[in-house]
Amino acid sequence: MSVVLIINKAKILTVIKKKDLRKQQILQAAIEVFGKSNFQSASISEIAQRANIAEGTIYQYFKNKEDLFFSIPAQKTEAFCDELDLHIEGIHDAFNKLRKLTWYYLYFFKTNPDYARILMLEMRVNKSFFKSRTFGKVRVFNDKVLEIIKEGQEENFIRNDMEGRVIREVLLGFLEHRVTRWLLKEEKYDLLANYGEIFDLVFNGIKSPNAERRHM
Amino acid sequence: MSVVLIINKAKILTVIKKKDLRKQQILQAAIEVFGKSNFQSASISEIAQRANIAEGTIYQYFKNKEDLFFSIPAQKTEAFCDELDLHIEGIHDAFNKLRKLTWYYLYFFKTNPDYARILMLEMRVNKSFFKSRTFGKVRVFNDKVLEIIKEGQEENFIRNDMEGRVIREVLLGFLEHRVTRWLLKEEKYDLLANYGEIFDLVFNGIKSPNAERRHM
DNA sequence: AGCTAAGATTGAACAAAGTTCATATTTATT
């Protein structure tokens, strides 16, 4: 094994890439199949079919069905965080950062409904997901939200009499709930409709009493 | 069949009761088994074992595993609504009704964690649950919340510039999120801890601007 | 180019769990 490593570095890279490619191919098929239905009613055979491979091959790349399932949100969540950074970039005050974050959150799920279904209706509600490698990616986002909230507390327009974590719970709780409802109602309405209204509603609850109407 | 109906009414009642009793027996076993794990990893054979019956018997009382699963929340939710009515009874203003409702909601799930797991982590996130007979019971609760919110809007301490439904979404969204988090963290902390704090947080978001500190 | 070994792929076979159904048992009626 280590011999190979010494002899030819370039070749190994292409091998790794090929492995990665096949993994991507399986993941893509998995997103489509899992996204259309759910974990239990999606079948390995359909995923294999859609990826044009044999069922057994999947198990060379993923430990089992659950492992494959849990691997789906990893890249997407990473992409979400990266793009979010871009959207936040250049905004200086925490209020507008939070406002933009809220908008982007809803926008992202609106434009990625398959991923939304998987993350909101299956992962978010699965105990072992919280122990999975993939959940680390979600935590990055959660940390970022808390950071902005603390920033807002220092800027004194988010109330200081409560822990940042509790405030985050209200904001994320509402967002998750909203996306979940939208999915369950089969995406029949616009997830971003009256977005300003609802942000105002949540925000008025978490804004500092002595920041009256400063940002309205 | 109809002959029996004409001949002996009392006997039939006892037969119905017996059928009901067996159904209860199966449901109780199902609550225990589903509550400990989840839909997919709970097995019919374990439920049958715990109810001291054969696997096939279950299918005399329930169409299939999903039907059995969906039947669990029906009675519990009904009991929840009935008790909630008692707790609300005698409270005259919408503010304190909402406050009590919030408290009772958290209290109920705290004291019924098996049911909580089933409702929050499995049902609430399942599309076909929304079409099930059982969901009607949940809707009764939702309607009650909306009613109280509208009452509050008339009493003018809940903001009137937004639809009652949106306000309900924030309140219930937060409550569901809180219970869900608590379950996922394996009930390691007290669900009712700093309950006043969090109600204040949500309420300040939905209270009418011209009801300043009236109820604080 | 051809050989060899490692790696990747395959799909038949296996295992586990939901569901069905012919048979057996229990209960109710006369």
Next chain:
DNA sequence: AATAAATATGAACTTTGTTCAATCTTAGCT
């Protein structure tokens, strides 16, 4: 007590995730 109806049973069936021995493909070497 006899008969019929209702209920319960568990072995057999079906489906689907998973394994694995056999086959094919690719990379490295002469």
